[in-house]
Structures are given as C-alpha cells and as structure tokens.
Amino acid sequence: MSLSRNAALSAVAKKARGAENSAEEIRDFVAAYCADELDEQLMIDWLRAVMTAGMSFEETAALTDVMAASGKQLDWSRITAPLADKHSTGGVGDDVSLIAVPLAAACGVKVAKLSGGALGHTGGTLDKLACIPGMRSALSMQEFKQQVSGSVGCAIAQASAELAPADKKLYQLRHRTGTIASVPLITASVLSKKIAGGAPNLVIDVKAGRCAFMQSREEAQALAKCLFEVGTRLGRRMEILITEMDAPLANSIGDALELDEAIATLERRSVGRLRDAALAVATAMVALASREDEQAARGRVERALDSKAAELRFNAMVAAQGGDAAGFTRAFVPALELNAKRSGFIGSIDGRLLGTFVARHKHHDRRAGLRLLKRRGEAVAKGEPLLQVFAISPSQADERELEATVQIGPNQIREPEVVLGRFAA
Numbered sequence: 001m002s003l004s005r006n007a008a009l010s011a012v013a014k015k016a017r018g019a020e021n022s023a024e025e026i027r028d029f030v031a032a033y034c035a036d037e038l039d040e041q042l043m044i045d046w047l048r049a050v051m052t053a054g055m056s057f058e059e060t061a062a063l064t065d066v067m068a069a070s071g072k073q074l075d076w077s078r079i080t081a082p083l084a085d086k087h088s089t090g091g092v093g094d095d096v097s098l099i100a101v102p103l104a105a106a107c108g109v110k111v112a113k114l115s116g117g118a119l120g121h122t123g124g125t126l127d128k129l130a131c132i133p134g135m136r137s138a139l140s141m142q143e144f145k146q147q148v149s150g151s152v153g154c155a156i157a158q159a160s161a162e163l164a165p166a167d168k169k170l171y172q173l174r175h176r177t178g179t180i181a182s183v184p185l186i187t188a189s190v191l192s193k194k195i196a197g198g199a200p201n202l203v204i205d206v207k208a209g210r211c212a213f214m215q216s217r218e219e220a221q222a223l224a225k226c227l228f229e230v231g232t233r234l235g236r237r238m239e240i241l242i243t244e245m246d247a248p249l250a251n252s253i254g255d256a257l258e259l260d261e262a263i264a265t266l267e268r269r270s271v272g273r274l275r276d277a278a279l280a281v282a283t284a285m286v287a288l289a290s291r292e293d294e295q296a297a298r299g300r301v302e303r304a305l306d307s308k309a310a311e312l313r314f315n316a317m318v319a320a321q322g323g324d325a326a327g328f329t330r331a332f333v334p335a336l337e338l339n340a341k342r343s344g345f346i347g348s349i350d351g352r353l354l355g356t357f358v359a360r361h362k363h364h365d366r367r368a369g370l371r372l373l374k375r376r377g378e379a380v381a382k383g384e385p386l387l388q389v390f391a392i393s394p395s396q397a398d399e400r401e402l403e404a405t406v407q408i409g410p411n412q413i414r415e416p417e418v419v420l421g422r423f424a425a
Contacts, residue, residue: 003032008042015049023062030066034166040173047170047179055184060226061233063184067192068234070166074141074198076112079149082289083110085199086281087190089223091212092351093250096205097125097156098262099278102313104285105154106304107297111285112148114159114197123355126158128259131366135323152320154313163196183219187226191234201237201289205281208420209246211351217242217420228423239284240423243277244416247376248351250274254358254369257390260330266311272375276418279305288424332367334388338402343382345412346374350405357401367391370402376415380408 011025021029029046032038055063076083084104088094101111115125115137126137139147139157147155161168167189174180194202204227207213208220224240231238243249251272252261264270265278279301287297304310318325354370361368368391374380386406389397 003028003038005039008032008038012042012046012049015046015053018053020056020059021062023058026059026062027066030063030070030166030170034070034169043170043173044177044179047174047177047185050185051179051182054182057226057229057233060184060187061230064188064191064195064230065234067164067166067170067188068195071164071196072141072160072162073196074112074145074163076145076149076198076200079110081108081110082201082291083112083148083199084201084203084285084289085112085114085194085197086203086205086285087194088205089190089207089213091207091209091245091249092123092355093211093248093253093258093274094123094207094245095125095128095250095258095262095274096278096281098128098259098314099265099274099310100282100285101154101156102266102317103278103282103301103304103310104289105152105317106309106313107282107286107290107300109153109286109289110148111154112144112197112199113154113156114163114193115156116159123253123255123258123358125156127366128255128262129156129318129323131256131259131328132318132323132325133327135318136321139321147317147320152313152316154317155321156317157321159193159197164192167192183223183226186223187230191227191231194231195234195236200235201285202231202239203281203284203288204238204240205277206240206242207245208242209244211248211355212245221421224421224423237288238423239288241280241284241419242421243280243418244420245351246416247349248354248372249277251372251375252369253351253354253371254362254367254390256328256367257332257369257371259328260332263314263330266305266314268305268311273415273418280419284422332371332390334371334390335392336389336394336397336399337385338387338389338399340380340382340384340386340408341403342408344380344408344410346376346378346380347407347409347413349376349407353401353405357405361392361396365391374406377413379412
C-alpha cells in the first residue's frame with residue numbers, strides 16, 4: 001500500500017482530535033481509498049471525525065482537488081467565448097436549469113451543464129428532460145464538448161462516470177454510514193464534479209427552506225460561503241445565490257408537469273417564482289462569464305426571453321440531443337381535484353410532503369404529479385380548488401395526506417423574495 005497503515009491511522013487520529021489534515025495527508029488518504037488500498041473502516045472513521053470536527057477551507061479545497069483529479073477532466077481552453085456552468089442544491093419544483101441554461105446561451109454564453117437524477121423528495125433535471133421522446137442525456141465527452149462549443153452553445157447532459165469517480169465512491173459510502181450532512185463534504189462532492197467539468201465560471205444556486213436539503217437560511221449561508229471560498233481557491237470565478245424554497249418553486253411537481261411549466265416559461269406563458277429564479281440565475285451566469293455589469297446582463301437576459309431567443313435555443317438543444325420537442329404531449333387531464341375545506345388565505349405549503357407523495361408514484365408513470373392552483377398569501381374560498389392530481393388514481397391518492405400539506409389561515413402573508421443573498425467576487 002502506498003499509504004502505510006500507521007500514516008492512515010495518524011490522519012484519522014489527527015482529525016478526530018480536531019486538528020487539520022495537511023493537503024498531502026488528504027491526497028494520499030483519498031487516493032489510497034479509491035485504489036482499494038485502504039481499509040474501508042478507516043475511511044468511515046475519518047468521515048465521522050469530519051462530521052464532528054469539521055474542515056477548514058484549505059482542507060476542503062484539498063479534498064475537492066484530489067476528488068476532481070481522480071478521473072478525466074474536460075479542457076475548454078480552445079473556446080474563446082465566455083463559458084459557464086451552474087448547479088443547484090435542489091428542491092421541490094426546481095426547474096431552473098431548463099430555463100436558465102438556454103437563456104444564458106441565447107446571450108452568447110457557452111453553457112456546459114452536467115446534471116444528475118432525482119434525489120429523495122426532489123426531481124432531477126435529467127428525469128424531466130427524459131419525458132421528451134428520443135431525448136439523450138448520456139452524451140460522450142466529445143459529443144458534449146462539440147454541442148457546447150458549436151452553434152447550439154449549450155448542453156444538459158449526464159455527468160460521465162469518468163469525471164470525479166472518487167466522488168461517486170465516497171458518496172455511496174457516506175450514504176451507507178450516515179455521513180451526508182456535512183458542509184465540507186457536501187462542498188467537495190458538488191465542486192469536485194464541477195471542477196472536473198472544466199468550466200471557469202460557476203454559478204451555484206443554494207436552496208434554503210423546508211422543500212430543500214438545507215432547511216434553514218443559516219445552513220444555506222454556511223454552505224454558500226464554503227462553496228464560494230473553496231471554488232475561488234481552486235481557480236474558479238464563483239457566484240453563489242441563496243434562494244428561498246420554503247414552498248415549491250414551480251406550481252408543478254412531477255417530471256412531465258415540471259417540464260411543461262418550464263417550457264411554458266420559455267414561451268412567455270407562465271410567470272411567477274420559477275421565472276424569477278431562472279432570470280436571477282441566468283443573469284448571474286451572463287454577468288460572471290461575460291464580466292459585465294449585472295444590470296446590463298439582466299437586460300440582455302430579459303430580452304432573450306421576450307424575443308423567443310431562449311425558447312429557440314432550448315428547442316435547438318433538445319434536437320441536438322435527439323429529442324422530439326413536438327412529440328412531448330402537453331395535454332394533462334386531472335384525475336383528482338382537492339378543494340379548500342374553509343375560506344381564508346394560503347399560509348404554508350409543505351412541498352417536502354408533496355414531493356415525497358409524487359416520488360412514490362412517478363416510477364409507474366412519468367406524467368404523475370401535482371399542480372398547485374394557489375400560492376402562499378393568496379385568498380381562497382371554501383370549495384375552491386387548491387391543487388390537481390395527475391396520472392394517479394383517486395384510490396391511490398390519500399386526500400387527507402394531501403389536505404395536510406396546504407395550511408389555510410385567517411391572515412394574509414407575503415411570499416419572501418426569491419433571492420435571499422449572494423456570495424460573489
């Protein structure tokens with residue numbers, strides 16, 4: 001073994017007592033584990049020590065760097081146009097990528113977006129795109145680079161197993177051992193794939209709220225700061241947005257329904273918080289990659305949406321990846337409608353429970369899902385429809401479970417701003 005057992009034990013003991021591991025210790029420790037030269041229990045002990053003691057930004061950067069270097073890395077040095085990538089920490093009704101990627105591309109920014117599938121109660125971008133007949137997300141790295149660098153200018157594709165394989169191996173171990181909820185480990189997992197993806201400009205949307213993985217604003221701020229500090233140390237130009245997600249971002253929950261709402265937003269037929277969040281993320285991508293004033297970038301992004309340029313770019317991306325956008329059937333007939341039991345104002349909407357409800361059913365039908373007809377703060381009369389259920393039989397939908405997700409009260413509230421804060425250079 002290239003790393004002696006004594007050296008491995010020393011690294012674990014050092015972290016267990018709250019001391020810092022050196023970059024060399026972290027590199028050798030992770031490399032030995034990925035090469036199957038390290039006893040798995042030692043890695044588990046180290047991860048648990050990290051959960052307790054935390055990691056400095058320097059340690060987290062070293063871990064991210066070795067994970068990113070564990071496989072192939074994309075080289076975009078021949079592209080002279082602005083190039084960016086974006087990532088979201090995820091949440092219920094988060095369809096921002098489907099809108100922001102073609103928006104930024106329509107403004108002249110090359111967007112190399114590597115995505116994953118659904119996690120827990122949230123939907124995955126690739127799962128939504130898979131509702132389009134023929135749509136391919138498993139592009140080779142050559143196909144991915146050609147599509148981004150060519151006239152299409154953007155791609156949303158599955159992250160190759162060749163990129164940051166150490167992350168996959170460590171994530172599986174973290175999942176088995178309950179060592180997921182650590183800001184440094186989450187940071188290294190997110191950024192190692194993005195560093196390997198090669199884009200020099202990176203916008204990350206950290207969701208905060210009950211529908212997201214970071215359920216408090218304080219947790220989201222801690223993750224945002226760590227992502228910004230580590231990404232900057234590793235040579236990336238970063239902007240981190242903290243966006244609110246105490247309720248679902250989109251009005252739709254479910255792969256096909258969310259895709260439909262995203263397309264409707266690109267077609268300028270849908271307004272609301274999803275549109276607001278997508279405009280904010282696209283603006284950050286354009287401003288960061290093009291190095292221009294945020295107000296000027298915002299103007300360009302809005303014009304790209306209003307002029308149909310973003311809609312056309314989305315269709316071009318779908319066609320380039322083998323998809324038939326016209327073949328996606330957008331007629332949805334509700335199987336069940338849930339009505340308000342009392343009059344008042346919509347207070348809270350438990351998107352986590354709604355997301356879990358949809359996740360239980362969507363494996364049988366991609367068109368399974370829910371559509372909210374009322375948002376927080378809106379008035380509702382007794383008997384008025386609150387939400388619709390699609391592609392799920394009434395016998396399978398527990399109305400009491402659904403009723404508990406929408407609270408109606410006597411007082412009107414205001415929805416908070418979509419963007420709660422940001423970290424930027």
